[in-house]
Amino acid sequence: AVRIVNKRGQFMQEAVPVGEGSMAAILGLDSDKIVEICRSVEAESGEAVQAVNFNCPGQVVIAGAVNPVNKAIEALKAAGAKRAVLLPVSAPFHSTLMQPAADRLAEVLAPIEIKDITIPVVANVTAQEVTSGEEIKKLLVKQAAMPVLWETSVRNMVAGGVDTFVEVGPGKVLTGFTKKIAKGMTALNVEDAESLEKTLAALGK
Template structure:
């Protein structure tokens, strides 16, 4: 942090993360993920997903597999992904998994959009209640 500030960075903060996700330090894990995914067929899909490494919609199963591997060791374009989804008409975001970090980021990026999270039975019930209003 001090070296970055000395080099002219306006702000640098230590992020409390458990691993160097989405960085080149994860390349060994990405390589292993590629090995595990190699024999698995991922079918083409009709409802597109937005790949975080490109911020673009994808429907090709083979492309999804490649991008999953890339995502492990490359920076993600979360803000651009969210902005592209909003531009495409998405107005409800649901984060599934432990924590609410992405929900928080999404609320800052897509102000006024509904951003919910599901991490357990209680949050699932709360999310379903919000969606059924």
């Protein structure tokens, strides 16, 4: 799994030369409006720019080629976005420009057997639960070049009865998003020994 993750990162970095892609966080504008404006700019410019990370209410990230991203930023500001923040990233992740990476990832995953699972995973490319190993493999490929539906994923988990979220990994970015999406739910994080102890205590373990 770690080797595949390493390959995935390599493929995504190589899909678009450094400096040719861009990402920006758009704050304070309806997500449907962001999608609409990106589609308009994309159609007009003939270059890729899409809404790719639906993080939480009032925050959507766009990605694509540098020029159309800049054009979209101006159009989004004119449409009422409170802020547009260019992100310090090396590629336009989760946009259609990542399709070459998805294709290469599919080749790596092809001979790998992913077994069916008993505890469902919510795939952020569909925001739906999945347990089929074959379906998980397909979604892992799609996820490289398709939007991350984080807000809808969290809402669907809450609707399914989830009331506690634990972010595992450095930082608390997803915890912050989750608190804005699922107000009143328990949102914890584990990034080191201290936060692990705090989380275990909060869970009564």
